[in-house]
Amino acid sequence: MALITVDRARRMLTVELTGLDKLWALKSRMEVPLTQVRGATHDPGIAHERKGAKLGGARVPGIVTAGRFRRHGGLVFWAVRKPADAVVIELAEGAPYSRLVFETADPRATVTLVEQAIA
Template structure:
């Protein structure tokens, strides 16, 4: 697990775990639920061009940090062995979070149910 996710007080908090905090240059990211457009699982995203990295880490099968592509910033903290959750955002520094978490399907369903209310 690269990240811990919490939802409290109408906010999604992403907490990179272990060395991922250092590699991603983030100790946490907090997003109001009303800034989340949706969450999906997308295994093919790991094979796409991620854009320009900085700051962050990219080694074979591991991405951690900020990537900029087509003028948009994306936060990645995932490894190939994990199921990637993609969270689309609005009105935030990042337009997309690509995360490795335990119980990916349950988290995507839970997030989508919360934002559809």
């Protein structure tokens, strides 16, 4: 699970992975400037999308997708066990990842937080 916060003073979006997700994803925290965030959506269907080539992390279909994946020449970061709670954050060209896909406790609230931060 991921905890997503916005620091408006620093204009940064912070993603903090919790529990075993840190281990599976090989990452515990990342920060992205809000200027690189294009938008966020709650997308339970993302689990059915092709992941691409795994570059580090864990992939057990139906159980966990976590870590870095290369797809269509870009990197996508995943940390999802329950696709029903998946949030997709699209990033601008030039960001380290093209998108971030995380499981959150309240996907709708997370999407609202991100969308209000970039408005």
